[in-house]
Amino acid sequence: MKREHQESVAGGGGYPAAAGMMSSGKGKMVGMEDEDGGVDELLAALGYKVRSSDMADVAQKLEQLEMAMGSSATQDDAFLSHLASDTVHYNPSDLSTWLESMLSELNTPPPPLPSSPIPNHQNNQFELPPPPAAPVPAPILDPAECSTVTTVDFPTPRRQSEYDLKPILAAPDRVVYGSEPPAEVNARDRKRMRTSSSSSSSSRGGGIGACVGGMGSAMPAATEASSTAAGAATGALPVVVVDSQEAGIRLVHTLMACAEAVQQENLKAADVLVKQISMLAASQGGAMRKVAGYFAEALARRIYRVHPQQDCSLDSAFSDILEMHFYESCPYLKFAHFTANQAILEAFAGCRRVHVIDFGMKQGMQWPALMQALALRPGGPPSLRLTGIGPPQTDNTDALQQVGWKLAQLAETIHVDFQYRGYVANSLADLEPCMLEAEAGGNGNGGADEEPEVVAVNSVFELHRLLARPGALEKVLGTVRAVRPRIVTVVEQEANHNAGSFLERFTEALHYYSTMFDSLEGGGTAGAAAAEGAVGASGGQQDQVMSEVYLGRQICNVVPCEGTERTERHETLGQWRERMTRAGFEPVHLGSNAFKQASMLLALFAGGDGYRVEEKEGCLTLGWHTRPLIATSAWRVPAAGGALPSASR
Secondary structure, three states: OOOOOOOOOOOOOOOOOOOOOOHHHHHHHHHHHHHOOOEOHHHHHOOOOOEHHHHHHHHHHHHHHHHHHHHHHHHOHHHHHHHOOOOOOOOEOOHHHHHHHHHHHHOOOOOOOOOOOOOEOOOOEOOOOOOOOOOOOOOOOOOEOOOOOOOOOOOOOOOOOOOEOOOOOOOOOOOOOOOOOOOOOOOOHHHOOOOOOOOOOOOOOOHHHHHHHOOOOHHHHHHHHOOEOHHHHOOOOOOOOOOHHHHHHHHHHHHHHHHHHHHOOOHHHHHHHHHHHHHHHOOOOHHHHHHHHHHHHHHHHHHOOOOOOOOHHHHHHHHHHHHHHHHHHOOHHHHHHHHHHHHHHHHOOOOOEEEEEEOOOOOOOOHHHHHHHHHOOOOOOOEEEEEEEEOOOOOOOOHHHHHHHHHHHHHHHOOOOEEEEEEEOOOHHHOOHHHHOOOOOOOOOOOOOOOOOEEEEEEEOOHHHHHHOOOHHHHHHHHHHHOOOOEEEEEEEOOOOOOOOHHHHHHHHHHHHHHHHHHHHHHOOHHHHHHHOHHHHHHHHHHHHHHHHHHHHHHHHHOOOOHHHOOOOOOOHHHHHHHHHHOOOEEEOOOHHHHHHHHHHHHHOOOHHHEEEEEEOOEEEEEEOOEEEEEEEEEEOOOOOOOOOOOOO
């Protein structure tokens, strides 16, 4: 008769446990004991025939079995899969012989994997074997000639979640990063995959941009290739990944799948997916790890509806500091200031009285270069009036006035007649034309040589914030038209982060900021500073880190926020062209001189090989390799008769 027998190895015990016995069976065993004299009565009651003379030998073997099982459990849990809950053992007629067979099995390596669960190389995932069928119960106490054990060296299969992370098979030419050195690999080690702890990722040229750039069919692949840690929550070891390139693709697909779940308001799936992003990002390095971290944070804020209340004035001061580091670490703001100044300088040619209205004064970093260029103009510098606009500051500090004092000191040094006025405004929509109107007279002498001021309006990364409030941009552009500027310079991010669909906005932001982070890694000043010395290296590294924070704050506004809280509403150059045209402005072609000088500026910048300046329909764009990232355009109000002066080339 056969008996289904289950054993537990959690406590290291190896004694056989018997099934419940029926009273009729017990009577039968007592009768058998009478027939075989010298059989131990206690073990006979449990269904085992052990002579009293063999008790010492059986006890010794039981002790050896327990020690072998205990030591095996501490070394490798998978080694005891022989004794899993679904394993069937047959009741021996001789307990001593059965113990010997058990000891021999524990000292023998487990059998190799069955040939049926072959890895699916096309889908890059394992197909685990189905759970073994439950054995058919057999009559108890039926003796067997030998003991057999059916084992599969896998944990007991569990029901997998729809979003579970599927392991990727490592090809021979890939490197699997793990916490143990792959010096000795046996059959059992090949069946276990460990969480990757480190990886390298190239951020030059391609980097994460290469992974994100190949997402033409990312949406159907995202649901399949993205994964969750639902199994990890139940206590199972996390199963991860392979080489950095394929892991990077999976990371991008997971980000896209999470964004799709958010758009569908499937917050349960999004919650599981966002937890996987951090684990997948851990296998990456450089720009990919950083940008994935910021997008994971942004998604988590949207999923869990975390929108911390911030002091607007304090936030503005901190943003100015971050922008200064961004200015130092990469050429984007330098390019913006230079191209805008060049257009303003050409518009001021031959004018004796000029007025510049800056919609974002901040630290005034743009204007020393223009003041010096005006000072060197043939015939002497003109009289310059500068109006700076900025948000309220913390305490009672007047940051705008402090910037004006510094610029006034510079003007005095280079002999430029200079006037400054600062306006504090919560929004540019609060401005009125009377605050910005040009002065009709010159020096108030009443002389015949007096001429009106020539006005230029400058906006660098400011107009897109007005799109959060309906009608705000139209009001500001109307105010600009009222002061009749000769030129209006606009610099904006070359991206569409103002789309109606969340998924479209997320995809565009992922492309844009991936390229931006790649450019910081590949063309930042940290490498050049490192060549100059430890002090310079420290400063360059700090600039890069703070620049990443500067971009990360934008990501955490584009992705989680909606309504008036979402102020980073970037639009493309084509969209701004339509808006400016509807507001009554006409384009001014930026001259080829500006293009040549901008190219020279980038040649002087460390790592400038990856940056590209392009002229697009009279505007200038700066990008990283083939992706434009910021665009400068110039505009003017048509003359009263409708005829426009020829554009400066």
